[in-house]
Amino acid sequence: MPDYAWPQAEHRTLIGKRIGRVDSPAKVSGQAKYTYDVHRPGMLYGKVLRSPYAHARIVSVDTSAAEKMSGVKAVQIVQGPGATIHWEGDEIVAVAAVDEPTAEDAVRAIKVEYQQLPHLVSDAEPPSGVGEGQGPLSMDDIDDMLDNQVPSQQMVSQIQQYGITEKPSEETLKGLKSDGATDAVLDAIRAATVHPGAGGQPKSNYQKAAAQTLGDPDKAFAEAEVVSEGVYGIPVITHCCLESHGSISEWTDADHLLTHISTQNVSGIPGQMAEPLKIPASNIRVHQDHIGGGFGSKFSPDRWGIFTAQISKKADGKPVRVMLEREAELKVAGARPSAFARVKVGAKKDGTVVAWQSESWGTGGPGGGGMPPIPYVFNVPNQRKEHTAIRNNIGPARAWRAPNHPQAAVLTMCALDDLAAKLNMDPVEFFGKNLDIAKPRGDVYGEELGIAADLMGWKQKWHPRSQKQHGLVRGVGVSFHTWGGRGHSSDCDLTIHPDGSVELKMGSQDLGTGTRTCILIVAADTLGLPIEAIQLQIGDTMYPPSGGSGGSTTIGGVSSSTRRAAVDARDALFAQVAPALNAQPDQLECVKGRVAVKGDSSRSLSWKEACSKLGAMPLTIRGKNPDKSKPPDLTSSGVGGVQMAEVEVDTETGIVKVRKMVAVQDCGLVIDLKTAESQCLGALIMGISYALFEEKVMDPSTGRMLNADMEFYRLAGLSDIPELVVKMMTGKGYDERGVIGLGEPPVISPGAAISNAVANAIGVRVPFLPLTPDRVLAALGQKAGA
Amino acid sequence: MSDDDPNVKDRDLKPDNSGVSRRDFLRISGISITLPLVANPTVVMAAGQEVAIHGPGKVPMEFSINGKKVKADLEPRVTLLDALRDHFELTGAKRVCDRGECGACTVLLEGKPAYSCSVLAIEAQGKTVTTVESLMQGGKLHPVQQAFVDNDASQCGFCTPGFVVACKALLDRHPHPTSDDIRHGLSGNLCRCGTYDGIRKAVAQVAQKGA
Numbered sequence: 001m002p003d004y005a006w007p008q009a010e011h012r013t014l015i016g017k018r019i020g021r022v023d024s025p026a027k028v029s030g031q032a033k034y035t036y037d038v039h040r041p042g043m044l045y046g047k048v049l050r051s052p053y054a055h056a057r058i059v060s061v062d063t064s065a066a067e068k069m070s071g072v073k074a075v076q077i078v079q080g081p082g083a084t085i086h087w088e089g090d091e092i093v094a095v096a097a098v099d100e101p102t103a104e105d106a107v108r109a110i111k112v113e114y115q116q117l118p119h120l121v122s123d124a125e126p127p128s129g130v131g132e133g134q135g136p137l138s139m140d141d142i143d144d145m146l147d148n149q150v151p152s153q154q155m156v157s158q159i160q161q162y163g164i165t166e167k168p169s170e171e172t173l174k175g176l177k178s179d180g181a182t183d184a185v186l187d188a189i190r191a192a193t194v195h196p197g198a199g200g201q202p203k204s205n206y207q208k209a210a211a212q213t214l215g216d217p218d219k220a221f222a223e224a225e226v227v228s229e230g231v232y233g234i235p236v237i238t239h240c241c242l243e244s245h246g247s248i249s250e251w252t253d254a255d256h257l258l259t260h261i262s263t264q265n266v267s268g269i270p271g272q273m274a275e276p277l278k279i280p281a282s283n284i285r286v287h288q289d290h291i292g293g294g295f296g297s298k299f300s301p302d303r304w305g306i307f308t309a310q311i312s313k314k315a316d317g318k319p320v321r322v323m324l325e326r327e328a329e330l331k332v333a334g335a336r337p338s339a340f341a342r343v344k345v346g347a348k349k350d351g352t353v354v355a356w357q358s359e360s361w362g363t364g365g366p367g368g369g370g371m372p373p374i375p376y377v378f379n380v381p382n383q384r385k386e387h388t389a390i391r392n393n394i395g396p397a398r399a400w401r402a403p404n405h406p407q408a409a410v411l412t413m414c415a416l417d418d419l420a421a422k423l424n425m426d427p428v429e430f431f432g433k434n435l436d437i438a439k440p441r442g443d444v445y446g447e448e449l450g451i452a453a454d455l456m457g458w459k460q461k462w463h464p465r466s467q468k469q470h471g472l473v474r475g476v477g478v479s480f481h482t483w484g485g486r487g488h489s490s491d492c493d494l495t496i497h498p499d500g501s502v503e504l505k506m507g508s509q510d511l512g513t514g515t516r517t518c519i520l521i522v523a524a525d526t527l528g529l530p531i532e533a534i535q536l537q538i539g540d541t542m543y544p545p546s547g548g549s550g551g552s553t554t555i556g557g558v559s560s561s562t563r564r565a566a567v568d569a570r571d572a573l574f575a576q577v578a579p580a581l582n583a584q585p586d587q588l589e590c591v592k593g594r595v596a597v598k599g600d601s602s603r604s605l606s607w608k609e610a611c612s613k614l615g616a617m618p619l620t621i622r623g624k625n626p627d628k629s630k631p632p633d634l635t636s637s638g639v640g641g642v643q644m645a646e647v648e649v650d651t652e653t654g655i656v657k658v659r660k661m662v663a664v665q666d667c668g669l670v671i672d673l674k675t676a677e678s679q680c681l682g683a684l685i686m687g688i689s690y691a692l693f694e695e696k697v698m699d700p701s702t703g704r705m706l707n708a709d710m711e712f713y714r715l716a717g718l719s720d721i722p723e724l725v726v727k728m729m730t731g732k733g734y735d736e737r738g739v740i741g742l743g744e745p746p747v748i749s750p751g752a753a754i755s756n757a758v759a760n761a762i763g764v765r766v767p768f769l770p771l772t773p774d775r776v777l778a779a780l781g782q783k784a785g786a
Numbered sequence: 787m788s789d790d791d792p793n794v795k796d797r798d799l800k801p802d803n804s805g806v807s808r809r810d811f812l813r814i815s816g817i818s819i820t821l822p823l824v825a826n827p828t829v830v831m832a833a834g835q836e837v838a839i840h841g842p843g844k845v846p847m848e849f850s851i852n853g854k855k856v857k858a859d860l861e862p863r864v865t866l867l868d869a870l871r872d873h874f875e876l877t878g879a880k881r882v883c884d885r886g887e888c889g890a891c892t893v894l895l896e897g898k899p900a901y902s903c904s905v906l907a908i909e910a911q912g913k914t915v916t917t918v919e920s921l922m923q924g925g926k927l928h929p930v931q932q933a934f935v936d937n938d939a940s941q942c943g944f945c946t947p948g949f950v951v952a953c954k955a956l957l958d959r960h961p962h963p964t965s966d967d968i969r970h971g972l973s974g975n976l977c978r979c980g981t982y983d984g985i986r987k988a989v990a991q992v993a994q995k996g997a
Contacts, residue, residue: 020935020936020938021935021938021940023943024934024935024938024940025927025931025935026943027940027943027946027947028927028931028934028935028939028940028943028946028947028950029878029918029919029921029922029927029931029947030876030877030878030879030917030918030919030947030950031878031919032943033877034877034880034944036877036880036881037871037877039871039872039875039877099861099872100868100872101861101863101864240978241978242880242882242888242890242942242944242945242976242977242978243880243882243942243944244882290942290943291942292880292942292943292944293942293944293978293979295978323881325884326882326883326884326885511942512940512941512942512943512979513941674938675938677938678938678941678981678984681980681981681983681984682941682979682980682981683980684980685977685980685981685982685983686978686979686980689980709883709885709887710882710883710885710887710888710976711885711887715976715977715978716982717972717973717975717976717982718968718969718972718973718975718977718982718985718986719969719972719973721982721983721986724983
């Protein structure tokens with residue numbers, strides 16, 4: 001059995017080193033081509049008429065004037081009379097024209113009559129007395145959920161929990177499938193309990209789940225020596241990918257589609273387009289070289305990806321480009337659910353946390369949403385938790401880097417930090433004392449906490465919460481986080497040609513995380529070649545399928561499949577070369593561009609000479625992950641990280657400046673230290689951005705997003721970024737766990753760490769992110785008034 | 787629905803040269819449809835001055851981009867960014883916010899950084915336009931570009947070309963920038979992945995080594 005295990009540290013030539021990103025030169029020179037840059041011959045430009053209302057029924061649509069306009073090639077009604085609109089910006093009509101100005105003119109010429117319906121865009125605390133649960137779901141409800149892009153898993157659990165009002169016909173199920181229902185959802189409907197005649201009552205905006213209890217919280221609170229209560233929260237924010245969502249689609253013949261699409265999920269797109277386009281998935285080719293950001297919002301072709309293909313068909317198959325305008329991107333292309341909670345925590349005098357109680361709420365838009373995993377990291381032994389999901393008209397939620405974890409970190413770490421303050425304890429000491437309930441990673445956290453404290457200079461900087469009310473004040477805060485990150489399924493083909501050239505093909509994508517670089521590092525390290533000796537092709541459905549890049553699963557998947565392919569290819573080459581070196585195949589090794597007999601460097605061939613022994617035909621090997629037939633498992637899951645922030649707050653203006661941040665992170669075996677550190681640096685910066693600036697602001701009276709541009713939807717700029725220190729945990733105790741993903745973990749803690757630092761600086765909690773000057777001044781005012 | 791018909795045909799056309807309100811603007815410009823589609827501008831009197839009216843419809847334009855003279859027939863409302871991307875295949879400058887907030891479309895206009903999304907193509911005529919594509923010379927990266935590579939200053943890379951151009955302009959003006967110079971020079975560009983740390987190090991590297 002070949003040895004697929006990761007090489008020991010002393011045998012790694014590239015793995016774990018600081019290797020430059022291979023696609024940097026293309027990116028810095030403007031040569032890297034993104035979906036938005038694709039310009040196909042004869043390409044038409046698509047524009048979309050969007051609903052100005054957050055909740056409305058479409059009464060009529062008149063496209064006649066647009067259709068008559070010169071230069072307009074196709075008009076497609078996306079949602080026609082009778083359809084219900086659930087958020088502002090939802091798509092009504094799409095137009096394809098010879099150029100953008102013409103398409104814009106055509107959109108302006110379309111007349112739509114709406115019947116406005118009452119909307120809710122608030123996610124304020126639900127009124128008291130909201131009842132638990134809701135009635136069974138009608139087929140219309142389920143269709144609405146599909147329309148609202150409620151995640152499949154969530155739909156299944158709601159169908160199981162509430163049942164359905166009628167047994168659907170196979171025809172109905174078929175209809176649901178073409179509307180995007182997954183097989184899991186259809187199976188859940190088939191298996192659901194039927195409650196006939198129970199439908200019809202209006203659905204509440206508030207869905208309260210049954211309380212969850214662990215241990216004996218009442219007893220634990222009664223016995224607790226110190227109890228702290230507070231309210232905490234983190235608002236809805238957007239993904240704000242710099243490359244907006246969209247695609248360029250064309251029909252290469254009557255039933256074959258070529259689509260360039262900005263996606264995190266190249267291999268998974270055809271399967272999602274086949275049913276609505278009524279062609280086999282095998283007839284759909286997807287291509288993408290580079291993607292300008294996804295962050296969890298680009299796994300599906302989206303409704304606009306489907307109608308782009310449909311409108312192209314109407315326009316005789318000509319390429320049609322629909323890329324979302326910035327305003328639409330911020331309104332409809334995804335948002336992170338909010339989470340708020342009233343939290344009560346109790347501890348013994350020595351700091352041991354014994355009890356947790358939370359009433360939480362939040363919105364994921366029309367789909368409602370679930371409770372974040374609270375209490376987070378620290379498994380408090382006695383708990384009572386209630387959660388109310390708010391269904392409203394702010395637009396659909398999507399996975400946003402580490403779904404639900406930044407929310408959980410804020411709700412938990414801020415409540416625990418307030419408890420530490422009430423105990424008059426240094427948070428480092430307090431959290432350190434509770435690491436035995438941070439299983440199974442208590443030891444990792446302990447080591448990381450010590451390192452983070454040293455890198456921050458915590459001992460010199462921490463002080464009991466400030467009583468000072470004027471001028472500039474400083475403080476420090478800490479937070480902990482965790483994430484899974486096992487490798488996804490991934491196939492690749494590695495080919496060694498008789499002339500020595502090597503190519504690797506994989507239907508994966510590089511989100512800017514360094515995926516290309518890491519694949520090449522693994523292949524080159526295994527074959528003893530420099531990175532430049534291998535040609536890598538990704539981003540196309542012509543290549544073997546590899547999973548979507550979500551949940552920090554890409555690096556584990558692509559590195560494992562690449563390693564297995566490269567080991568098998570290397571061993572197959574050894575079998576061909578061994579006779580020429582008068583050795584057995586298992587005596588050979590690949591080192592520094594040569595195939596050599598181990599321990600006898602005089603018996604070796606150059607890589608090129610060795611490959612010439614393959615004869616006329618190239619050698620192609622398929623590598624897979626997972627692959628139980630080729631152990632060991634090269635990836636695993638479960639990481640821990642500790643972050644610290646130092647802030648300075650101007651108590652006159654309420655302006656918060658972050659002065660320094662420290663991230664200490666493990667992710668098993670690091671493939672490329674340089675891009676791993678960049679992931680953490682980027683996550684800290686993204687974290688500063690959502691901690692201080694970002695919020696999707698909705699207007700309660702019009703139901704519209706008020707800040708759907710990049711001036712008022714503020715991202716952190718270069719001058720907002722302080723000294724950043726990143727320490728990757730590597731070596732013994734970490735490397736042997738295999739490769740684990742890193743995309744999500746480091747973005748989880750910044751909000752909580754910064755909020756805790758601000759509380760330390762000003763002596764009072766600012767309850768909700770973002771920590772804007774008005775909120776800081778309000779908290780200071782309340783403290784002064786108290 | 788044909789490509790070639792001037793799309794102004796259906797509009798209400800009443801020659802009226804007495805003033806230039808926004809509505810009149812459209813009417814006046816309609817005159818040009820009696821001429822070939824691509825025509826010289828109509829001249830009207832406005833506030834006592836002669837004002838050239840271009841469009842609607844396409845008008846011939848000539849540009850100097852990356853040292854080359856290029857021509858295109860474009861509508862007057864087309865931005866320099868869209869002209870570069872859709873007509874000259876120069877897609878380094880990115881369309882992100884399309885309203886002068888993020889800097890991803892930064893180019894040099896007469897050597898100074900400009901948001902190409904906020905400049906009409908017609909206004910860029912007669913000015914030198916320099917895009918990120920021209921910075922690489924003879925297959926060699928510009929020192930600013932090399933510094934971005936060395937300091938891993940790009941992730942998804944969508945903001946990168948705009949930042950590279952903004953950094954070049956900053957360093958041309960301030961070869962040894964203070965932190966205030968950097969703050970001012972790069973305050974007009976935004977990144978989502980969080981590459982500012984690398985960008986700051988890249989600027990420091992060039993400032994130390996020289997461009």
